[in-house]
Amino acid sequence: MTWTNSKDSALRERAMAVIPNGMYGHQSVMLMPDDYPQFFERAEGAYLWDVDGNRYVDFMCGYGPNLFGYAHPEIDAAYVARLRQGDTMTGPGEAMVELAEAMTRQVSHADWAMFCKNGTDATTMALMIARNFTQKKTIVLARGAYHGAAPWCTPLKNGVTPADRANQVFYDYNDVESLEAAVREAGSDLAGIFASPIKHDTFIDQEAPTPEYARRARELCDEQGALLIIDDVRAGFRLARDCSWSLVGVKPDLSSWGKAIANGHPISALLGADIARFAAATIYATGSFWFSAAPMAASLATLKLIADSDYLERTIALGERLRTGLTEVSGRHGLGLRQTGPAQMPLIMIDEDPTGAKGYFWNNALLKRGVYFHPWHNMFMNTAMTDGDIDHALQAADDAFKLLKAAGPLEPVAKLEFMHAMVG
Numbered sequence: 202m203t204w205t206n207s208k209d210s211a212l213r214e215r216a217m218a219v220i221p222n223g224m225y226g227h228q229s230v231m232l233m234p235d236d237y238p239q240f241f242e243r244a245e246g247a248y249l250w251d252v253d254g255n256r257y258v259d260f261m262c263g264y265g266p267n268l269f270g271y272a273h274p275e276i277d278a279a280y281v282a283r284l285r286q287g288d289t290m291t292g293p294g295e296a297m298v299e300l301a302e303a304m305t306r307q308v309s310h311a312d313w314a315m316f317c318k319n320g321t322d323a324t325t326m327a328l329m330i331a332r333n334f335t336q337k338k339t340i341v342l343a344r345g346a347y348h349g350a351a352p353w354c355t356p357l358k359n360g361v362t363p364a365d366r367a368n369q370v371f372y373d374y375n376d377v378e379s380l381e382a383a384v385r386e387a388g389s390d391l392a393g394i395f396a397s398p399i400k401h402d403t404f405i406d407q408e409a410p411t412p413e414y415a416r417r418a419r420e421l422c423d424e425q426g427a428l429l430i431i432d433d434v435r436a437g438f439r440l441a442r443d444c445s446w447s448l449v450g451v452k453p454d455l456s457s458w459g460k461a462i463a464n465g466h467p468i469s470a471l472l473g474a475d476i477a478r479f480a481a482a483t484i485y486a487t488g489s490f491w492f493s494a495a496p497m498a499a500s501l502a503t504l505k506l507i508a509d510s511d512y513l514e515r516t517i518a519l520g521e522r523l524r525t526g527l528t529e530v531s532g533r534h535g536l537g538l539r540q541t542g543p544a545q546m547p548l549i550m551i552d553e554d555p556t557g558a559k560g561y562f563w564n565n566a567l568l569k570r571g572v573y574f575h576p577w578h579n580m581f582m583n584t585a586m587t588d589g590d591i592d593h594a595l596q597a598a599d600d601a602f603k604l605l606k607a608a609g610p611l612e613p614v615a616k617l618e619f620m621h622a623m624v625g
């Protein structure tokens with residue numbers, strides 16, 4: 202089937218009239234390689250179909266929510282059954298208690314759970330609980346880490362005032378000295394330290410936390426009576442069947458969850474240890490849709506698979522097959538790839554590509570061959586992918602490398618230059 206995008210183009214034109222800039226936020230494809238479609242028709246298992254009917258093996262997984270495959274039969278059946286019985290009601294259903302029990306059973310540092318809709322809700326509650334717990338203001342955060350799109354943390358400064366960003370001190374991830382310096386700067390006003398489970402920033406190589414850094418963050422919080430917060434919204438249950446920092450043997454006081462916890466149904470969570478229970482009970486936190494029962498039923502079904510299946514080992518094996526294959530294919534073409542992050546959450550960038558032009562060309566060629574990759578954001582594996590899907594991606598990568606070599610020198614990507622200027 203030949204690749205076309207006429208329906209997508211028509212929808213984009215209509216969107217321009219009634220949606221600011223046609224689309225906003227992280228799923229806007231304005232800054233992606235030229236042929237990336239904006240609108241999709243269908244998703245099932247490992248595949249995504251755009252509105253023009255082009256099929257892709259989707260390595261973005263909805264930017265994280267898809268862990269067990271799109272439209273998972275058991276998870277969606279639990280969702281639909283709950284939806285028919287009562288979803289958004291005047292109060293929560295039994296599923297809320299069951300889900301809090303299941304989450305605290307699964308995550309070893311957690312004694313209690315609160316539920317909300319978005320990762321940003323959970324990280325914002327964590328910030329408030331740390332301040333309420335300590336009766337102090339300053340939060341220490343890693344430079345460049347993403348924690349959501351509220352005024353206190355959104356990456357672009359438009360519409361944000363200095364007051365929104367007050368009482369924040371930054372450190373460099375994995376740099377113990379800079380963490381200590383940030384905590385010194387916070388002085389007697391330290392409320393909490395935020396850490397991403399791994400360094401999963403955009404555009405740069407990913408890093409696992411060093412045990413020294415993770416342990417020092419814990420110690421500094423203990424010394425100061427502050428709370429340690431792990432933002433597991435993106436990596437939660439993708440690295441471990443527990444909080445991601447269980448892998449380095451460090452227990453946080455609070456952890457924020459979202460994305461994959463209901464395999465795509467809208468729910469997020471804040472988990473905490475007993476020490477922060479009273480502080481959590483005494484902030485005002487709510488939302489019209491936070492207590493909806495159907496996403497909780499979906500999350501319960503997802504947690505059952507997390508506890509009882511080999512999903513984690515499967516996504517790691519698929520990621521390793523992709524990584525090994527790409528190393529082999531790129532080597533054959535004499536082109537280097539920087540493949541960083543855990544195999545199941547890979548970031549893949551082309552070496553010696555300062556303007557991003559090679560990456561954009563290569564990703565665009567993959568797209569045209571039915572493989573949805575991302576040029577500068579970490580990607581995700583899901584359990585519906587097969588070895589055949591990975592091999593399809595490797596074949597597409599091989600073809601795309603051939604085209605890249607034949608293309609000769611490329612113009613810098615103007616839209617990337619624009620974005621870097623905007624973020625500053």
Ligand SMILES: *Cc1c(COP(=O)(O)O)cnc(C)c1O
Nearest residue numbers: 319320321347348349434435459
């Ligand atoms: C996506 C993300 C968030 C925000 O979650 P939303 O559901 O988009 O509000 C926070 N932290 C991390 C690490 C994320 O990846």
